Protein backbone atom coordinates (compact mmCIF):
# COMPACT_ATOMS: atom_id res chain seq x y z
CA UNK A 336 0.00 0.00 0.00
CA UNK A 337 1.51 3.26 -0.97
CA UNK A 338 2.39 5.35 1.99
CA UNK A 339 2.03 9.06 1.62
CA UNK A 340 3.82 11.31 4.01
CA UNK A 341 3.61 15.05 4.02
CA UNK A 342 6.89 16.68 3.19
CA UNK A 343 6.96 18.55 6.46
CA UNK A 344 7.63 15.35 8.36
CA UNK A 345 10.19 14.03 5.96
CA UNK A 346 12.73 13.95 8.73
CA UNK A 347 14.43 11.63 11.15
CA UNK A 348 11.51 11.22 13.50
CA UNK A 349 9.29 10.26 10.61
CA UNK A 350 11.63 7.49 9.56
CA UNK A 351 11.60 6.05 13.03
CA UNK A 352 7.84 6.19 12.98
CA UNK A 353 7.68 3.86 9.99
CA UNK A 354 9.96 1.35 11.63
CA UNK A 355 7.96 1.18 14.79
CA UNK A 356 4.47 1.04 13.39
CA UNK A 357 4.78 -1.07 10.25
CA UNK A 358 4.63 -4.87 10.54
CA UNK A 359 7.39 -7.01 9.16
CA UNK A 360 6.61 -7.70 5.57
CA UNK A 361 8.70 -8.07 2.48
CA UNK A 362 7.52 -8.58 -1.02
CA UNK A 363 9.49 -9.99 -3.94
CA UNK A 364 8.60 -6.83 -5.70
CA UNK A 365 10.45 -4.90 -3.12
CA UNK A 366 13.45 -3.35 -4.80
CA UNK A 367 14.38 -1.18 -1.91
CA UNK A 368 17.57 -3.03 -1.06
CA UNK A 369 18.94 -0.39 1.17
CA UNK A 370 22.09 -2.07 2.37
CA UNK A 371 23.20 -2.10 -1.24
CA UNK A 372 21.94 1.34 -1.83
CA UNK A 373 19.58 0.28 -4.60
CA UNK A 374 15.90 0.89 -4.89
CA UNK A 375 13.15 2.56 -6.69
CA UNK A 376 11.90 4.68 -3.88
CA UNK A 377 11.94 8.34 -4.14
CA UNK A 378 11.19 11.22 -1.92
CA UNK A 379 9.47 14.07 -3.57
CA UNK A 380 9.98 17.25 -1.78
CA UNK A 381 6.64 18.72 -2.73
CA UNK A 382 4.23 15.78 -2.95
CA UNK A 383 5.15 13.46 -0.13
CA UNK A 384 6.65 9.98 -0.14
CA UNK A 385 5.51 7.00 -2.13
CA UNK A 386 7.05 3.83 -0.67
CA UNK A 387 5.49 0.55 -1.78
CA UNK A 388 6.56 -2.24 0.59
CA UNK A 389 9.39 -0.17 1.85
CA UNK A 390 8.30 -0.40 5.40
CA UNK A 391 8.54 -4.20 5.37
CA UNK A 392 12.28 -4.41 5.34
CA UNK A 393 12.80 -1.42 7.49
CA UNK A 394 10.77 -2.93 10.29
CA UNK A 395 12.78 -6.15 10.48
CA UNK A 396 15.50 -4.76 12.68
CA UNK A 397 15.47 -5.24 16.41
CA UNK A 398 16.02 -2.67 19.09
CA UNK A 399 18.54 -0.64 17.19
CA UNK A 400 17.76 0.82 13.83
CA UNK A 401 19.05 -1.25 10.92
CA UNK A 402 21.78 0.09 8.77
CA UNK A 403 19.36 0.34 5.91
CA UNK A 404 17.16 2.68 7.80
CA UNK A 405 20.09 4.77 8.88
CA UNK A 406 21.16 5.25 5.32
CA UNK A 407 17.59 5.79 4.36
CA UNK A 408 17.15 8.49 6.93
CA UNK A 409 20.34 10.14 5.99
CA UNK A 410 19.37 10.45 2.38
CA UNK A 411 15.88 11.50 2.94
CA UNK A 412 17.02 14.35 5.06
CA UNK A 413 18.68 17.15 3.12
CA UNK A 414 22.10 17.17 4.64
CA UNK A 415 25.66 17.52 3.48
CA UNK A 416 27.09 14.85 1.31
CA UNK A 417 28.94 12.58 3.68
CA UNK A 418 32.51 11.77 2.98
CA UNK A 419 32.75 8.61 1.00
CA UNK A 420 35.37 7.50 3.46
CA UNK A 421 32.81 7.58 6.26
CA UNK A 422 30.22 5.97 4.08
CA UNK A 423 32.50 3.11 3.22
CA UNK A 424 32.94 2.42 6.92
CA UNK A 425 29.30 1.40 7.29
CA UNK A 426 29.41 -2.36 7.90
CA UNK A 427 27.86 -4.33 5.13
CA UNK A 428 27.82 -1.46 2.78
CA UNK A 429 29.03 -2.32 -0.68
CA UNK A 430 28.83 1.12 -2.00
CA UNK A 431 31.71 2.17 -4.14
CA UNK A 432 33.96 4.67 -2.44
CA UNK A 433 32.60 7.44 -4.57
CA UNK A 434 29.11 6.71 -3.29
CA UNK A 435 27.35 8.56 -6.04
CA UNK A 436 24.26 6.35 -5.97
CA UNK A 437 23.20 7.78 -2.69
CA UNK A 438 22.63 11.11 -4.21
CA UNK A 439 19.63 9.89 -6.15
CA UNK A 440 17.75 9.47 -2.90
CA UNK A 441 18.53 12.88 -1.68
CA UNK A 442 15.47 15.02 -1.45
CA UNK A 443 15.69 17.82 -3.95
CA UNK A 444 15.69 21.21 -2.46
CA UNK A 445 13.43 23.98 -3.62
CA UNK A 446 15.03 26.17 -6.19
CA UNK A 447 14.82 29.16 -3.93
CA UNK A 448 17.03 27.46 -1.38
CA UNK A 449 19.78 26.70 -3.79
CA UNK A 450 22.47 29.13 -3.09
CA UNK A 451 25.76 28.76 -4.77
CA UNK A 452 28.81 30.22 -3.23
CA UNK A 453 32.05 30.46 -5.01
CA UNK A 454 35.32 29.93 -3.32
CA UNK A 455 36.13 33.22 -1.78
CA UNK A 456 38.48 33.51 1.10
CA UNK A 457 38.07 37.18 1.64
CA UNK A 458 35.28 39.54 0.79
CA UNK A 459 31.65 38.98 0.11
CA UNK A 460 30.80 35.67 -1.50
CA UNK A 461 29.05 35.74 -4.81
CA UNK A 462 25.57 34.30 -4.65
CA UNK A 463 23.17 33.40 -7.39
CA UNK A 464 20.20 33.59 -5.08
CA UNK A 465 19.87 35.19 -1.74
CA UNK A 466 17.51 32.80 0.01
CA UNK A 467 20.19 31.92 2.55
CA UNK A 468 21.71 34.54 4.77
CA UNK A 469 25.15 35.88 4.12
CA UNK A 470 27.76 33.61 5.62
CA UNK A 471 31.25 34.82 4.97
CA UNK A 472 34.35 33.04 3.86
CA UNK A 473 34.31 29.29 3.27
CA UNK A 474 30.59 28.77 3.65
CA UNK A 475 29.95 27.28 0.26
CA UNK A 476 33.43 26.34 -0.70
CA UNK A 477 33.59 23.02 1.00
CA UNK A 478 30.02 22.02 0.47
CA UNK A 479 28.42 22.24 3.85
CA UNK A 480 25.11 21.75 2.08
CA UNK A 481 24.60 19.70 -1.07
CA UNK A 482 22.55 22.34 -2.74
CA UNK A 483 25.25 24.94 -2.35
CA UNK A 484 27.93 22.98 -4.16
CA UNK A 485 28.57 23.49 -7.82
CA UNK A 486 27.94 20.49 -9.97
CA UNK A 487 31.60 19.89 -10.71
CA UNK A 488 32.39 19.79 -7.03
CA UNK A 489 29.54 17.42 -6.33
CA UNK A 490 30.94 15.10 -8.97
CA UNK A 491 34.61 15.30 -8.18
CA UNK A 492 34.56 16.60 -4.65
CA UNK A 493 34.80 13.21 -2.91
CA UNK A 494 37.65 12.20 -5.16
CA UNK A 495 39.46 15.46 -4.63
CA UNK A 496 39.04 15.20 -0.91
CA UNK A 497 40.67 11.82 -0.85
CA UNK A 498 43.30 12.34 -3.49
CA UNK A 499 45.80 13.55 -0.95
CA UNK A 500 45.68 10.19 0.79
CA UNK A 501 47.05 8.60 -2.34
CA UNK A 502 49.58 11.34 -2.99
CA UNK A 503 50.83 11.45 0.59
CA UNK A 504 53.47 8.70 0.21
CA UNK A 505 54.98 10.56 -2.71
CA UNK A 506 55.08 13.94 -1.04
CA UNK A 507 58.47 13.24 0.51
CA UNK A 508 60.03 12.75 -2.89
CA UNK A 509 61.48 15.79 -4.54
CA UNK A 510 60.61 15.87 -8.18
CA UNK A 511 63.30 17.75 -10.06
CA UNK A 512 61.41 18.07 -13.32
CA UNK A 513 63.35 15.23 -14.91
CA UNK A 514 62.21 15.71 -18.47
CA UNK A 515 63.18 19.34 -18.58
CA UNK A 516 66.61 18.72 -17.11
CA UNK A 517 67.28 15.75 -19.33
CA UNK A 518 66.72 17.93 -22.36
CA UNK A 519 69.40 20.41 -21.39
CA UNK A 520 72.46 20.02 -23.58
CA UNK A 521 75.54 19.21 -21.57
CA UNK A 522 77.79 21.85 -23.01
CA UNK A 523 76.30 24.71 -21.04
CA UNK A 524 73.64 27.28 -21.62
CA UNK A 525 70.53 28.64 -20.05
CA UNK A 526 66.83 28.39 -20.62
CA UNK A 527 65.21 31.39 -22.19
CA UNK A 528 61.69 32.19 -23.23
CA UNK A 529 60.96 31.83 -26.90
CA UNK A 530 57.81 32.34 -28.92
CA UNK A 531 57.02 28.65 -29.01
CA UNK A 532 58.09 27.94 -25.47
CA UNK A 533 61.39 27.52 -23.66
CA UNK A 534 64.47 27.79 -25.82
CA UNK A 535 68.06 27.01 -25.07
CA UNK A 536 70.42 29.96 -24.99
CA UNK A 537 73.99 28.74 -25.25
CA UNK A 538 76.81 30.43 -23.46
CA UNK A 539 75.79 30.38 -19.81
CA UNK A 540 75.18 27.04 -18.34
CA UNK A 541 75.68 24.44 -15.78
CA UNK A 542 78.72 22.45 -15.02
CA UNK A 543 76.93 19.33 -13.86
CA UNK A 544 76.00 16.58 -16.22
CA UNK A 545 72.52 16.21 -17.61
CA UNK A 546 71.64 13.45 -15.21
CA UNK A 547 72.49 15.31 -12.05
CA UNK A 548 69.54 17.64 -12.19
CA UNK A 549 71.34 20.34 -10.29
CA UNK A 550 71.97 23.74 -11.77
CA UNK A 551 75.13 25.49 -10.76
CA UNK A 552 76.21 29.08 -11.02
CA UNK A 553 76.73 30.05 -14.64
CA UNK A 554 80.28 29.67 -15.83
CA UNK A 555 81.12 32.60 -18.05
CA UNK A 556 83.20 31.71 -21.04
CA UNK A 557 85.56 34.53 -21.99
CA UNK A 558 84.99 35.75 -25.51
CA UNK A 559 87.77 35.30 -28.01
CA UNK A 560 90.44 37.96 -27.95
CA UNK A 561 90.20 38.77 -24.24
CA UNK A 562 92.61 37.74 -21.57
CA UNK A 563 91.44 35.20 -19.08
CA UNK A 564 92.35 36.44 -15.64
CA UNK A 565 93.39 34.15 -12.87
CA UNK A 566 93.74 35.88 -9.53
CA UNK A 567 96.84 35.80 -7.39
CA UNK A 568 96.01 34.73 -3.91
CA UNK A 569 97.98 36.43 -1.16
CA UNK A 570 97.52 35.52 2.47
CA UNK A 571 98.18 38.17 5.13
CA UNK A 572 99.16 36.87 8.56
CA UNK A 573 100.44 38.30 11.82
CA UNK A 574 99.43 39.03 15.38
CA UNK A 575 96.10 40.52 16.23
CA UNK A 576 95.82 44.32 16.12
CA UNK A 577 98.89 44.84 13.94
CA UNK A 578 96.78 46.33 11.17
CA UNK A 579 96.24 43.52 8.65
CA UNK A 580 92.67 44.53 7.97
CA UNK A 581 93.63 48.18 7.54
CA UNK A 582 96.45 47.32 5.16
CA UNK A 583 94.31 45.16 2.91
CA UNK A 584 91.49 47.68 3.04
CA UNK A 585 93.85 50.48 2.12
CA UNK A 586 95.08 48.60 -0.94
CA UNK A 587 91.71 47.37 -2.19
CA UNK A 588 89.46 50.27 -1.21
CA UNK A 589 92.06 53.02 -1.37
CA UNK A 590 91.37 54.40 2.09
CA UNK A 591 91.71 53.76 5.77
CA UNK A 592 88.65 52.03 7.25
CA UNK A 593 86.42 54.11 9.48
CA UNK A 594 86.28 51.45 12.12
CA UNK A 595 87.69 47.98 12.46
CA UNK A 596 86.75 44.90 14.38
CA UNK A 597 88.67 41.77 15.13
CA UNK A 598 88.67 39.53 12.08
CA UNK A 599 86.93 36.20 12.49
CA UNK A 600 88.31 33.50 10.28
CA UNK A 601 89.30 35.06 6.98
CA UNK A 602 88.20 38.21 5.21
CA UNK A 603 88.53 38.34 1.49
CA UNK A 604 89.33 41.42 -0.56
CA UNK A 605 90.13 41.70 -4.24
CA UNK A 606 91.48 44.26 -6.63
CA UNK A 607 92.35 44.15 -10.29
CA UNK A 608 95.55 45.88 -11.34
CA UNK A 609 97.20 46.34 -14.67
CA UNK A 610 100.82 45.43 -14.99
CA UNK A 611 102.68 45.85 -18.26
CA UNK A 612 99.39 46.13 -20.10
CA UNK A 613 98.02 42.98 -18.54
CA UNK A 614 95.11 42.81 -16.20
CA UNK A 615 95.81 40.91 -13.02
CA UNK A 616 93.55 40.24 -10.10
CA UNK A 617 94.96 40.25 -6.61
CA UNK A 618 93.05 38.51 -3.88
CA UNK A 619 94.05 39.42 -0.35
CA UNK A 620 93.04 37.03 2.38
CA UNK A 621 92.99 38.90 5.65
CA UNK A 622 93.25 36.29 8.36
CA UNK A 623 92.31 36.55 12.01
CA UNK A 624 95.19 37.30 14.35
CA UNK A 625 93.47 35.98 17.43
CA UNK A 626 94.03 32.31 17.95
CA UNK A 627 90.42 31.66 18.92
CA UNK A 628 89.21 33.05 15.61
CA UNK A 629 91.65 31.07 13.53
CA UNK A 630 90.65 27.61 14.59
CA UNK A 631 89.80 25.26 11.77
CA UNK A 632 89.11 28.04 9.30
CA UNK A 633 92.37 29.66 8.32
CA UNK A 634 94.03 26.33 7.73
CA UNK A 635 92.17 25.82 4.48
CA UNK A 636 93.42 29.09 3.04
CA UNK A 637 97.02 28.03 2.98
CA UNK A 638 96.27 25.85 0.02
CA UNK A 639 96.84 27.38 -3.40
CA UNK A 640 98.51 30.43 -1.91
CA UNK A 641 100.73 32.41 -4.28
CA UNK A 642 102.35 34.72 -1.75
CA UNK A 643 102.53 35.43 1.99
CA UNK A 644 102.64 38.80 3.74
CA UNK A 645 103.91 38.81 7.34
CA UNK A 646 102.78 41.87 9.27
CA UNK A 647 104.01 43.20 12.61
CA UNK A 648 103.21 46.34 14.54
CA UNK A 649 106.20 48.68 14.76
CA UNK A 650 104.85 50.01 18.05
CA UNK A 651 104.50 46.54 19.53
CA UNK A 652 107.64 44.50 20.08
CA UNK A 653 105.62 41.37 20.98
CA UNK A 654 104.13 41.30 17.52
CA UNK A 655 107.63 41.32 16.10
CA UNK A 656 108.71 38.48 18.34
CA UNK A 657 105.76 36.44 17.17
CA UNK A 658 107.02 36.40 13.62
CA UNK A 659 108.97 33.13 13.96
CA UNK A 660 105.81 31.36 15.03
CA UNK A 661 104.01 32.64 11.94
CA UNK A 662 106.84 31.44 9.76
CA UNK A 663 106.63 28.11 11.48
CA UNK A 664 102.91 27.92 10.78
CA UNK A 665 103.60 28.38 7.10
CA UNK A 666 106.05 25.53 7.24
CA UNK A 667 103.49 23.31 8.91
CA UNK A 668 101.09 23.97 6.07
CA UNK A 669 103.70 22.83 3.61
CA UNK A 670 104.04 26.07 1.74
CA UNK A 671 106.57 25.74 -0.99
CA UNK A 672 109.87 27.40 -0.29
CA UNK A 673 109.77 29.36 -3.53
CA UNK A 674 106.51 31.10 -2.67
CA UNK A 675 107.17 34.84 -2.41
CA UNK A 676 107.07 36.28 1.14
CA UNK A 677 107.41 39.84 2.33
CA UNK A 678 107.69 41.40 5.79
CA UNK A 679 105.66 44.51 6.53
CA UNK A 680 106.07 46.71 9.63
CA UNK A 681 102.88 48.74 10.08
CA UNK A 682 101.95 51.90 12.00
CA UNK A 683 105.14 53.76 11.22
CA UNK A 684 103.10 56.94 11.48
CA UNK A 685 103.26 56.58 15.26
CA UNK A 686 106.88 57.64 15.35
CA UNK A 687 107.08 58.35 19.02
CA UNK A 688 105.76 54.92 19.91
CA UNK A 689 107.97 52.82 17.70
CA UNK A 690 109.55 49.89 19.53
CA UNK A 691 110.95 47.84 16.70
CA UNK A 692 113.99 49.50 15.15
CA UNK A 693 114.43 49.25 11.44
CA UNK A 694 117.87 47.61 11.56
CA UNK A 695 116.57 44.84 13.79
CA UNK A 696 113.70 44.15 11.46
CA UNK A 697 115.99 44.25 8.45
CA UNK A 698 118.27 41.69 10.01
CA UNK A 699 115.36 39.37 10.63
CA UNK A 700 114.14 39.84 7.06
CA UNK A 701 117.53 39.05 5.66
CA UNK A 702 117.72 35.94 7.75
CA UNK A 703 114.50 34.65 6.23
CA UNK A 704 115.17 35.95 2.71
CA UNK A 705 112.33 38.40 2.76
CA UNK A 706 112.17 42.03 1.67
CA UNK A 707 111.18 44.47 4.46
CA UNK A 708 108.68 47.30 4.08
CA UNK A 709 107.81 49.82 6.77
CA UNK A 710 104.55 51.57 6.14
CA UNK A 711 101.37 52.98 7.58
CA UNK A 712 97.89 52.02 6.57
CA UNK A 713 96.64 55.18 8.17
CA UNK A 714 98.97 57.73 6.62
CA UNK A 715 99.94 56.67 3.10
CA UNK A 716 102.59 59.37 2.85
CA UNK A 717 104.73 57.73 5.49
CA UNK A 718 107.58 55.64 4.18
CA UNK A 719 106.53 52.96 1.75
CA UNK A 720 103.13 53.32 0.22
CA UNK A 721 100.84 50.40 0.83
CA UNK A 722 99.97 50.50 -2.81
CA UNK A 723 103.60 50.27 -3.82
CA UNK A 724 104.17 47.26 -1.57
CA UNK A 725 101.42 45.16 -3.06
CA UNK A 726 102.17 46.29 -6.59
CA UNK A 727 105.76 45.21 -6.16
CA UNK A 728 104.50 41.84 -5.01
CA UNK A 729 102.16 41.63 -7.98
CA UNK A 730 105.05 42.35 -10.33
CA UNK A 731 107.05 39.58 -8.77
CA UNK A 732 104.14 37.19 -8.96
CA UNK A 733 103.53 38.02 -12.58
CA UNK A 734 107.08 37.52 -13.59
CA UNK A 735 107.33 34.43 -11.43
CA UNK A 736 104.10 32.73 -12.53
CA UNK A 737 102.88 34.19 -15.76
CA UNK A 738 99.24 33.56 -16.51
CA UNK A 739 98.96 35.48 -19.71
CA UNK A 740 96.87 33.57 -22.19
CA UNK A 741 97.13 33.27 -25.89
CA UNK A 742 94.02 33.45 -28.02
CA UNK A 743 91.71 30.99 -26.30
CA UNK A 744 90.78 28.02 -28.42
CA UNK A 745 87.20 26.89 -28.83
CA UNK A 746 86.95 24.55 -25.91
CA UNK A 747 89.87 25.03 -23.62
CA UNK A 748 92.45 27.25 -22.01
CA UNK A 749 96.11 27.01 -22.90
CA UNK A 750 98.68 28.60 -20.66
CA UNK A 751 101.56 30.30 -22.38
CA UNK A 752 104.51 29.97 -20.01
CA UNK A 753 107.26 32.48 -19.93
CA UNK A 754 110.84 31.40 -19.31
CA UNK A 755 111.50 31.12 -15.60
CA UNK A 756 114.36 33.30 -14.35
CA UNK A 757 117.36 31.40 -13.18
CA UNK A 758 117.52 33.13 -9.81
CA UNK A 759 114.83 35.00 -7.87
CA UNK A 760 115.86 38.08 -5.95
CA UNK A 761 113.30 39.76 -3.66
CA UNK A 762 115.43 42.77 -2.80
Ligand SMILES: Nc1nc2c(ncn2[C@@H]2O[C@H](COP(=O)(O)OP(=O)(O)OP(=O)(O)O)[C@@H](O)[C@H]2O)c(=O)[nH]1
Nearest residue numbers: 575576577578579580581595598624682711712713
Ligand atom coordinates in the same frame (compact mmCIF):
# COMPACT_ATOMS: atom_id res chain seq x y z
N1 LIG B 1 98.05 54.79 13.87
C1 LIG B 1 97.78 53.74 13.11
N2 LIG B 1 96.85 52.86 13.52
C2 LIG B 1 96.58 51.78 12.73
C3 LIG B 1 97.24 51.55 11.53
N3 LIG B 1 96.77 50.41 10.99
C4 LIG B 1 95.84 49.94 11.83
N4 LIG B 1 95.72 50.76 12.89
C5 LIG B 1 94.83 50.57 14.01
O1 LIG B 1 95.15 49.32 14.61
C6 LIG B 1 93.96 48.73 15.11
C7 LIG B 1 93.87 47.32 14.61
O2 LIG B 1 93.77 47.32 13.22
P1 LIG B 1 93.27 46.03 12.43
O3 LIG B 1 93.50 46.28 10.99
O4 LIG B 1 91.91 45.70 12.81
O5 LIG B 1 94.21 44.91 13.00
P2 LIG B 1 94.21 43.36 12.56
O6 LIG B 1 95.62 42.93 12.46
O7 LIG B 1 93.38 43.18 11.37
O8 LIG B 1 93.51 42.66 13.83
P3 LIG B 1 92.79 41.26 13.79
O9 LIG B 1 91.64 41.38 12.88
O10 LIG B 1 92.35 41.02 15.21
O11 LIG B 1 93.76 40.23 13.35
C8 LIG B 1 92.83 49.61 14.66
O12 LIG B 1 92.41 50.40 15.72
C9 LIG B 1 93.42 50.48 13.61
O13 LIG B 1 92.83 51.75 13.59
C10 LIG B 1 98.22 52.51 11.12
O14 LIG B 1 98.86 52.40 10.09
N5 LIG B 1 98.43 53.55 11.95
